[in-house]
Amino acid sequence: MHHIFVNDKPIVLTTKVEQEIGFKNYLLSTVNIGKVIKELNNTSLKSVHLIGKNEDKLLKKFLKLLPNVIAGGGKVFNQEGKVLFIYRNDKWDLPKGKTEGKETIETTAIREVEEETGVTGLKIKAPLETTYHIFKRNGKHRIKVTHWFAMSTNFEGKLDPQEDEGITKVAWLNEAEIEKAMKNSYSNIKILI
Numbered sequence: 001m002h003h004i005f006v007n008d009k010p011i012v013l014t015t016k017v018e019q020e021i022g023f024k025n026y027l028l029s030t031v032n033i034g035k036v037i038k039e040l041n042n043t044s045l046k047s048v049h050l051i052g053k054n055e056d057k058l059l060k061k062f063l064k065l066l067p068n069v070i071a072g073g074g075k076v077f078n079q080e081g082k083v084l085f086i087y088r089n090d091k092w093d094l095p096k097g098k099t100e101g102k103e104t105i106e107t108t109a110i111r112e113v114e115e116e117t118g119v120t121g122l123k124i125k126a127p128l129e130t131t132y133h134i135f136k137r138n139g140k141h142r143i144k145v146t147h148w149f150a151m152s153t154n155f156e157g158k159l160d161p162q163e164d165e166g167i168t169k170v171a172w173l174n175e176a177e178i179e180k181a182m183k184n185s186y187s188n189i190k191i192l193i
Contacts, residue, residue, distance in 0.1 A: 001013065001014050002058060002059050002062070002132065003132070003187075003188075003191075004062065004132040004133065004134060004143065005131075005132065005133040005134070005186070005187050005188050006036075006037050006040040006041065006133070006134045007040070007041065008186065008187045009040045009045070009046060009047055009048075010047045010048075010187065011036065011040070011047070011048050011049075011050060011062075011134075012047055012048070012049045012050070013028070013050050013052065013058040013059060013062055014049055014050070014051060014052075014058070015051065015052060015053065015054070015055050015058070016051070017049075017051055018049065022045065022046040022047070023045060023046055023047040023048060023049055024039070024045060024048050024049070025048075025049045025051055026048060026049070026050055026051065027050070027051055027052075028050040028051060028052040028058065028061055028062065029052070029061075031050055031065070033065045033066060033141070034141070036048050036050075037134060037141055050062065062143075063143060063145070065143075066134065066141050066142055066143045067140070067142045067143070068142070068143050068144075068145050069098050069142050069143070069144045069145065070098060070099050070105070070108075070145050070147075071096050071097055071098045071099065071108065071112075071144055071145065071146040071147070072096060072097070072099065072105045072106070072107075072108035072109030072110075072112060072146065072147050072148075072149070073094055073095055073096025073097070073109055073112060073113070073146055073147075073148050073149070074094065074095060074096070074109050074110070074112075074113040074122065074124075074148065074149050074150075074151040075094055075128060075148060075149070075150050075151065075192055075193075076095075076113060076117075076119065076122065076151040076152070076153055077150070077151070077152050077153075078152075078153060078154075078155065078156075078172055079154055080172070080174075081174075082172035082173055082174050083172070083173055083178060083193075084113070084117060084119060084170070084171075084172055084173075085170070085171055085172075085173050085178075085181060086116055086117060086161065086167045086169070086170050087161075087167065087168050087169035087170075087171070088165070088166045088167045088168065089166060090184075091184055091185055091186060092181035092182070092184055092185045092189070093185065093186065093189055094148070094189055094192065095112055095113045095116040095117050096109070096112055096113075096116075096146050096148070097111075097112035097115070097116065097165075098144075105147045106124055106149065108147075109124070109147065109148070109149050109151075110122050110124070110151070113151065115162055115165075116161070116162045116165060116167055116170070117159055117160065117161070117162070117167075117170045118157070118158065118159055118160025118161075118170065119153055119155045119157075119159065119170075120153070120155055120157075121153045121154055121155050122151045122152075122153050122155075123151060123152050123153065124149045124150070124151055125149070125150045125151060125152055126149065126150045127147070127148070127149055127150075128148035128149060128150055128192055129148060129191055129192060130145060130146065130147050130148065131145075131146045131148065131188035131189075131191060131192070132144070132145055132146075132188070133146075133186070133188055146188075148192055159171065159172075178193060
């Protein structure tokens with residue numbers, strides 16, 4: 001089962017048809033994705049379920065519905081076990097951004113964390129879950145596919161928010177601060193935390 005977020009409401013890819021309580025079922029093969037996005041944005045629906053036959057092909061079929069933007073990002077831990085967060089668009093988020101040219105997704109993730117936060121000396125420890133969300137740019141919807149990595153650093157320098165990307169704050173947060181920040185974050189970031 002996969003979740004693709006439209007703001008904080010999920011489109012759930014599944015093979016099971018369930019009774020519609022707070023959500024709607026559609027067939028993935030015939031869905032009008034524009035209509036689904038509009039419904040999630042403009043109604044009290046909590047989610048939409050897109051039904052397909054083959055679990056292994058659900059995501060592949062869904063990703064063909066809209067242009068994809070491939071991105072990489074990091075959940076970065078410092079020596080004290082704190083996690084690096086950015087504050088953008090009045091929400092707490094993890095640093096991430098889209099690939100450039102032919103760079104690998106790992107290179108993208110490290111470059112974007114460095115650019116958005118000023119943190120250097122990053123080492124990738126392990127891949128994390130890939131997240132999906134739909135956004136609108138220049139009047140067209142797209143799916144952002146973000147590949148996340150657990151990273152570590154010994155960096156102790158000054159944090160430097162990338163203001164031209166709308167980042168107003170960068171901070172190392174401990175567990176209690178993360179719990180508070182998650183009340184003002186995105187659903188796909190909560191999956192990673």
